[in-house]
Amino acid sequence: MLGFSIYLDTEINSQTESYIRTMSQHGFTGVFTSVHIPEDDASKYVERLKKLGKICMEQHLELTVDIDYQGLKSLGCSVTDVKKLTQCGISALRLDDGFTNSEIAILSHQLAIALNASTISETDVQVLNVQHANFDHMEAWHNYYPRPETGLDTDWFAEKNMWLKQQHFTVMAFVPGDINFRGPLYQGLPTLEAHRHKNSLVAANELKKNFEVEKIFIGDPLISNKLMAQFEAFFTRNEIQLHVQTSHSELMKQIWHNRPEVARDVVRLVESRQQNQKMSVSVQPHQTTLRKLGTITIDNEDYGRYQGEIQICKKELPLDSKVNVIGQVSQSDVVFLPLIGEKTAIKFMPMEEVK
Template sequence: MLGFSIYLDTDVSDQTENYLAKMAENGFEGVFTSVHIPEEDAKNYVKRLKKLGRMCAAHHLSLTVDTDLKALENLHISIENIANLQTFGISALRLDDGFTNQQIARLSQHLNVALNASTISEKDVQELHANHANFECIEAWHNFYPRPETGLDEDWFKARNKWLHQQHFQVMAFVPGDDRRRGPLYEGLPTLESHRYSNPLVAAVELTEKMLVDKVFIGDPQLSMSLAKSFGDFYQRSLVKVHVKTEFQPLWGRIWHNRPEVARDVIRLVESRQQNELLHQKVAPANQGQRKPGTVTIDNDLYGRYQGEIQICKVNLPVNNRVNVLGQIDQVDIPLLALVRENTGIEFLYEEEKS
């Protein structure tokens, strides 16, 4: 599951709803917000939270609210009155300080609950079982870390998630945004320190494929629409789009695919040799050069039956007189090559199409 964050320190406006709609179109299913607020701001937050809840419902987005007992009191919400919670359009509560395991167990009988993934203990799990908690409605959500150098260590994180899965929790973690970042530090809101300045899509895929994470949310309040579309392309259509500088016209205007078996050093475009054979074109040796990550190449006639195969280099490779260099993928897009798996679609874009 993919989600994103909307914060209530500013008004929930038509612009907010437009953003919600665009994110939903690109495969995002959940919204995260927080109501850790001083008492004097409670009226504004109540109004904004209810409006956000209505918008999320209209776009079929779940709404998870990060809160503690004091914040709920400031909003005049009682955990004893679940119906009152539901009037806000809240799908789940992410619980911080002040809740007992008995209260958490009772809440889990009525709505989804997220606990702090870093602090759940074996004792907590035992007490939740003893109080008949509904574990199908309880998840483990990691924090994000605004201050550089304080994000979680990858080895600890993965071991922690393994334990959480053994306790039958689904696990959620955050990746940073790429557009408007949250103050006061504006340094990204990742769970892992290694993701602080990473491409959010690459970070999200790493969490789910390598770090035992089930749900990924954007921590910062804004994802650019170009990157939101990249999320949609990858998760909905198994497609990666990269900008490339080249004069080789056949690259444009179609979707290529990586071979079903994944090579270590290069991405092999499965349609390329077949296309060359159909066109009866000879590829003469030309423009041999150093092949660095992101270099697009074509095998020339010195490679025999491999003639016409187009590849994208994933690592540094030496000059080869049987391989012609066609162009270079934009440096910003090179991390996206890590997303190319078996049969992944690849579309080349002109550099000037970047937004």
């Protein structure tokens, strides 16, 4: 699951509603919000939560609410009766301080519960079992960390997730956004400190590939249209979008694919040689310069049967008289090259479309 965050310290207005709909259209299926209600402003927060819940129901989005014991009371609910929450579009509760394991067990029979992945212990699991908790309704959600240097350690995170998977929990974690970072620190909202200044899509792929995280949410309150499109392309179509500078316009006219066997140094576009052979075009040596990271090349006639093969360099390579340079991936997009695996689709886009 891919998810995003909407916070209740600002109004849920038409602009917010439009953003939610656009994220839903781009393949995001979950929404996270936090309800720590100030006593002097309770009615405003409750109204905003109800409005957010209504929009989520209309868009078929799962709404998870981070809540403490006092917040539950402020919403007119108790541990034994949370019908009001489900009726207003809330799918799950991410439980903060103040709940005992006995109360968590009771809640787990009424709706989905997200436990604190970082602090849940073996003793907690044992007690929840004794209390007959519904483990089919429970997941393990990590926090995000606004303050630099406080995000989780990568090795510890890996070990914790391994234990959580052994307990059969679905694991969730946050990655930062790319614009409009949340205040007051504006330093991103990642789970891992290593992801604080990393590209959001690259961070999300690492969570999925390296740490067995099954639910990935954007922690910050807004992402760009470009990042939305990149998430949708990668996670729904296994497609990487690369903005490039090139005079080789043929690159933009189709979707290409990496070969099923992944090369160490280059991405090899499987369709390129086949098309060149069909067209019987001779590729003359030209612009055989140094190949930087992200350089797009085509093998010329001096490479024999490899003539016409188009590649993307995943590292700096020396000039080769048999290889023509025909373009360059934008500096902002070279970070996506390690994400290109076997048969990954590649869509080249002109630089002017970067937003």
